[in-house]
Amino acid sequence: MCLAALFSVFAGCTAKNDETETEGKAAISFVDDDGYQINLGAPAKKIISMYSAHTENLYALGAGEQVIGGHTTCIFPAEAAPKATYDYQGDPEYVIAAEPDLVLIRPRISRAAPEFVESLRNAGITVVSLYPNTLDAFPDYINKLAALAGKEEKAEELLKVFDAGLNEISDLTSKAEDKQTVFFESTEVNIRTVAEGSMPDMAIKFAGGKNIAQGALPMTEGSSIAEFGAERVLENGEGIDVYVSQRGAMNAGGNLQSISERPGFDTVSAVKNGRVYVINEKLISSPTFRYVKGVNELARFMYPEIMDDVSAYISDEPATKRDFANLITRCLHIPVYVPSSSKYYLENRDTHTYGMFEDIHWYDHDFDYIETAVYSGYVSWRKGEDGKEYFDPDSGVTREGLAKTVFIAGDFSAKEANTAISDLGKCGNKRIVQILVDNGVFELDENGSFLPDKQVTHNEIIQALRFVK
Amino acid sequence: MKNPQKILAFILLASLCLGLSACGKKPPEQNSAPPEEKESEAQKPAGDPDKKAILVVSFGTSYNETRAVTIEAIEGAVTKAFPDYEVRRAFTSQIIIDKLEERDGLEIDNVKEAMERLIADGVGTLVVQPTHVMNGFEYDEMKEAIAPYEDSFKNISYGLPLLISDEDYAEVVSILADETAEYNTDDTAIVFMGHGTEHEANSTYAKLQQKFDDAGYTNYFIGTVEAEPTLEDVVAAVEKTGAKKVVLLPLMIVAGDHANNDMAGDEEGSWKTEFKAAGYEVEPVLKGLGQYEGIQKMFVEHVQAAVDALKA
Numbered sequence: 001m002c003l004a005a006l007f008s009v010f011a012g013c014t015a016k017n018d019e020t021e022t023e024g025k026a027a028i029s030f031v032d033d034d035g036y037q038i039n040l041g042a043p044a045k046k047i048i049s050m051y052s053a054h055t056e057n058l059y060a061l062g063a064g065e066q067v068i069g070g071h072t073t074c075i076f077p078a079e080a081a082p083k084a085t086y087d088y089q090g091d092p093e094y095v096i097a098a099e100p101d102l103v104l105i106r107p108r109i110s111r112a113a114p115e116f117v118e119s120l121r122n123a124g125i126t127v128v129s130l131y132p133n134t135l136d137a138f139p140d141y142i143n144k145l146a147a148l149a150g151k152e153e154k155a156e157e158l159l160k161v162f163d164a165g166l167n168e169i170s171d172l173t174s175k176a177e178d179k180q181t182v183f184f185e186s187t188e189v190n191i192r193t194v195a196e197g198s199m200p201d202m203a204i205k206f207a208g209g210k211n212i213a214q215g216a217l218p219m220t221e222g223s224s225i226a227e228f229g230a231e232r233v234l235e236n237g238e239g240i241d242v243y244v245s246q247r248g249a250m251n252a253g254g255n256l257q258s259i260s261e262r263p264g265f266d267t268v269s270a271v272k273n274g275r276v277y278v279i280n281e282k283l284i285s286s287p288t289f290r291y292v293k294g295v296n297e298l299a300r301f302m303y304p305e306i307m308d309d310v311s312a313y314i315s316d317e318p319a320t321k322r323d324f325a326n327l328i329t330r331c332l333h334i335p336v337y338v339p340s341s342s343k344y345y346l347e348n349r350d351t352h353t354y355g356m357f358e359d360i361h362w363y364d365h366d367f368d369y370i371e372t373a374v375y376s377g378y379v380s381w382r383k384g385e386d387g388k389e390y391f392d393p394d395s396g397v398t399r400e401g402l403a404k405t406v407f408i409a410g411d412f413s414a415k416e417a418n419t420a421i422s423d424l425g426k427c428g429n430k431r432i433v434q435i436l437v438d439n440g441v442f443e444l445d446e447n448g449s450f451l452p453d454k455q456v457t458h459n460e461i462i463q464a465l466r467f468v469k
Numbered sequence: 470m471k472n473p474q475k476i477l478a479f480i481l482l483a484s485l486c487l488g489l490s491a492c493g494k495k496p497p498e499q500n501s502a503p504p505e506e507k508e509s510e511a512q513k514p515a516g517d518p519d520k521k522a523i524l525v526v527s528f529g530t531s532y533n534e535t536r537a538v539t540i541e542a543i544e545g546a547v548t549k550a551f552p553d554y555e556v557r558r559a560f561t562s563q564i565i566i567d568k569l570e571e572r573d574g575l576e577i578d579n580v581k582e583a584m585e586r587l588i589a590d591g592v593g594t595l596v597v598q599p600t601h602v603m604n605g606f607e608y609d610e611m612k613e614a615i616a617p618y619e620d621s622f623k624n625i626s627y628g629l630p631l632l633i634s635d636e637d638y639a640e641v642v643s644i645l646a647d648e649t650a651e652y653n654t655d656d657t658a659i660v661f662m663g664h665g666t667e668h669e670a671n672s673t674y675a676k677l678q679q680k681f682d683d684a685g686y687t688n689y690f691i692g693t694v695e696a697e698p699t700l701e702d703v704v705a706a707v708e709k710t711g712a713k714k715v716v717l718l719p720l721m722i723v724a725g726d727h728a729n730n731d732m733a734g735d736e737e738g739s740w741k742t743e744f745k746a747a748g749y750e751v752e753p754v755l756k757g758l759g760q761y762e763g764i765q766k767m768f769v770e771h772v773q774a775a776v777d778a779l780k781a
Contacts, residue, residue: 188533189573257729257755258534351738377737377746408745409735414713431748 028147034110034129043150044102044126048095050088054104054130055080056288057142060158060363063149069098073342076282076290077362078355081345088112092119102148106131132287133222135202138162141287158289165292166206169299172306173208180302182209183233183270185245185253191230198224199291200246200284207298212236224285234264242301243270248281248340277301280338293368297336304333315458322366322393323458324405325373331465332409336368337375352381357391366393378405400427400452402464403442407432410468412439422448441467516593518623522555523547523772524583526611527600529560530725531568539723539759543600546765547772554596559583561607580614588621596775598628600722600759600768605668628775631722631758631767632673638680644763646686649718652752658688658712660703661720662732662740665693674698674720688712691720692740694731700740704747714750717741722764724757 028040048069049055055074058067064077069084086095088109095103096119103120107129110117120127128148132141139159146155182204186192194200194211195218204211216226233240245253254262256276265271283294300307308330313323329336339354341347352374355362360370370391373379380401381391414431415438422444427433433450436442441464444450456464525547527540540558548556559578560566569575578586587595597615601608608630619625632638649659663674674691675698681689688710692703707715717740719728732740733753744751758764 187572189575254533255729258532261534349738351736375737376735377739377742404746407748408742411750413750429746429748435748 030144030147032129032144033107033131036127036129038126038128040102040126040148044100044148046098046100047102047104047149048086048098048100049074049104050086050109051104051106051131052076052282053286053288054106054145056286056290057145058149060289061142061146061149061151061154063146063151066149068100069095075339075342075344076355078345078353079362088116090116092116092123095120096123096125100125103127104145104148105129134197135199135287135291138287138291162289162292166295169292169295169307170206170208173299173303176208176303176306180209180241181212181239182242182244182298182302183212183228183236183240183268185243185259186225188245188254188258191228191233192219193226193228194224194246195219195226198285199287200224203284203291203295203298206295207302209242209298209302212240230262230264234267237265237268240268240270241273241275243268243276244298244301245276245278246281246284247278248285253278275301277335279335280340282338282340283336293336300333301335308333310462313458313462317457318455319397319458319461320394321379321391321397322370324397324402324461325370325379326366327458327461327465328373328376328378328405328409329369331462332468334372334376337372352389356389357381358384358388359393360391376409378409396455397461398452399442399450399454399456399460400429400433402456402461403432403436403452404429406441406464406468407436409465412436412441412467415439419444420448421450423450423452427452439467516588516591516595516622518593520555520590520592521553521594521596522557522587522592523551523596523598524557524559524587525598525600526559526561526580526583527722528607529562529565529569529577530723531565531572532723532725532729533573535723535725535757539757540600543722543759543765543768546769547598550769551772551776555592557583557587561611580611584615584618584621588618593623594779595622595625596628596772596779597625598768598772598775599630601630602663602720602722602758603632603666603670603673604630605666605670608670609668624779626775626778628768628771631764631771632677637767638677639684640763640767641677642680642684642686644761644767646681646684646689647763648756648761649689649716649754652716652754653686653688654714656711656713658690658707658710658715658749659686660690660692660707660715660717660740660744662717662727663691663693663720664727665696667696671696677720694727700743704743707744707749708747712749714752715744717744717751717753719755719757722757722759724755724760728753728755728757 027042028038030038032038045066046068047058047066049058049067050071052071052073055067055070056076058064059077059080064079067080067083069086070080072085072087075081084098103125105117105127110129117127130141130144132138142155142159146152184194184200184204186194193213193216196215201211213226213228216228219225219227243259245255245259247253255278259265259276260271270276279294279297283290283297296307310327310330313327344354354371354375360367374381374391381389384390412435414435417438418434419437421433421437424430424433427450433452437444437450442450525544530536530540544556544558559580561580563579566577566579569577599608599611612627632641652659665671674693678691690703690706692698692700717732719732721727730736730739733755734741736742741751741753
């Protein structure tokens with residue numbers, strides 16, 4: 001992958017759209033993806049980003065505070081969601097009135113709303129159009145974005161981490177003896193797949209898989225979507241180990257239920273073996289640093305034993321909730337949860353809101369696994385007196401807490417046994433404790449006590465989660 | 470959702486005035502007709518009474534397979550039962566219409582577009598059959614959307630939603646009891662999840678619960694996602710029965726987003742998770758009401774009543 005920065009960074013002063021005048025003077029100078037010469041004297045302080053990937057990358061680069069607004073789809077990280085929203089299908093005056101010194105778009109926007117973009121330019125606002133069509137163009141794109149925001153050093157650091165992350169996954173999965181074959185569904189109508197060289201296709205390769213639709217040609221030039229069809233899926237059905245469906249605002253592969261219900265699909269190995277997975281398009285098709293997470297997810301779908309290996313957690317030490325969330329997501333191989341609706345933060349809910357923990361931030365190493373375990377209802381959280389949400393990552397896990405998780409995640413029936421439990425009266429949910437003791441998931445101590453408040457160890461969690469089918 | 474619908478309604482009405490139908494075809498002569506002819510056309514029904522259609526109006530779903538076995542199955546049953554009528558489809562959810570068009574390239578009319586097309590195609594006899602469970606906001610809005618076009622048909626009649634008459638309630642209780650007989654054991658609670666509404670029609674749920682109770686199905690429960698009875702109400706009611714197992718089913722025509730996520734989802738706050746957290750063994754059944762042949766037959770009966778109500 002090309003890591004070289006192809007844009008020019010000059011020391012200098014005022015920027016104008018006249019190459020002869022600006023030569024060697026503009027601090028930031030490059031040609032954007034709509035062919036415009038961009039010259040900026042200094043990094044932008046008030047940025048409006050009309051594309052969610054730009055917003056996300058600016059936050060990753062540490063330029064979140066410079067973002068004063070974005071498109072309605074800019075919901076990651078959560079702190080971007082409450083910022084002012086703008087729509088390129090709407091009135092450009094709203095954007096102009098906010099007085100940004102930079103508006104970020106992508107070529108799709110300038111094609112869809114040329115008058116909107118023109119109005120901004122006429123108002124004297126610097127508009128920059130960026131979009132990396134291939135993964136190879138990602139570093140160049142990030143470097144341009146970083147230059148516009150004055151975050152070049154952070155970009156260099158993040159791009160190294162990005163590359164290292166992809167290589168680490170490739171190294172891990174290269175150890176697999178049985179190379180997995182994947183079918184990647186991008187739309188359920190006509191069962192389309194992804195084109196050779198597209199981000200999802202590259203992700204399959206990074207994740208150590210073989211794309212059954214290898215060599216698929218894009219439907220139109222530059223598109224990541226390619227024709228495939230149900231017939232060819234069924235022809236190749238026995239060879240498809242893993243079936244991945246991409247869902248989100250722009251793509252709509254089927255879900256587990258709809259894919260399983262399709263005529264003849266029960267002959268596809270992945271469907272037969274329950275290896276159909278849904279991945280959020282934001283993780284796999286969007287040019288952001290989260291792409292590494294998307295690749296990691298594909299690798300987890302294909303090689304769960306390698307990717308979800310918990311040997312590093314084996315210990316008789318008491319576990320924290322952070323460990324608990326990690327172990328649950330890994331041991332149960334739960335795909336990480338990412339909300340996709342742009343209205344997600346506008347909805348009222350009694351449950352936890354993604355990304356809103358005061359003590360777990362989106363850049364936390366365990367963010368995805370904690371969010372996923374909480375979203376699944378497997379790990380508790382609390383609302384503080386300040387009305388904010390807390391995960392309490394360093395607090396412990398009790399036997400009863402573990403029992404509740406195992407019962408919710410598993411498939412247990414009441415038994416006739418009805419083992420006598422001396423301290424059942426101290427248990428919050430007697431039915432769950434009774435069923436799990438009767439099912440042999442938990443043992444009682446020498447006094448016949450369950451000990452609901454006793455803290456559990458890593459090993460006890462791993463052991464109990466083995467009962468979850 | 471209301472505003473975009475209003476805007477769309479305005480655009481569509483405007484386009485009607487311009488003589489453009491939703492599918493881009495020109496209705497006969499309207500644009501080029503001299504003013505006096507236009508006036509005389511507006512005074513009489515535009516359509517041919519022998520050109521008969523049934524418009525089946527559903528909320529819609531973006532789950533393609535589910536749509537095939539529910540909405541399309543109802544439409545199919547109606548088509549089979551009324552061979553003299555052309556059966557057409559409209560959805561009321563613009564969000565779903567837009568999603569299906571953008572995602573799948575499927576073009577589905579909203580109610581106004583469907584009405585405009587029926588008029589443009591010269592249909593003079595129309596039966597409108599909603600697949601709604603009750604006469605709530607969706608039903609009211611559907612009738613409001615159709616009202617401005619009523620005079621364009623010589624003969625128009627409305628079929629009723631699923632649960633209106635006492636006979637409807639009795640029939641639904643009987644169909645659901647039969648369809649769930651395999652789960653109906655002493656230690657099992659059978660819980661239906663309805664949508665719920667702020668409309669007065671929300672009383673439908675309490676009435677259906679009463680009908681189940683009266684028929685002796687005391688382990689059958691009705692709750693709603695967005696109104697009363699709430700999930701908490703149902704959990705409390707189930708608790709009193711001493712049940713060990715809970716079977717969850719949608720009381721909705723299609724098993725769509727609500728059924729997959731709010732009811733059966735492996736997520737915090739879903740009915741499955743909440744019942745499990747309360748210590749029950751839970752079995753979700755993702756089968757929309759529209760999948761039951763008995764329910765499809767009821768809609769055919771409702772269409773029949775509407776056909777019978779047409780002017781002779």
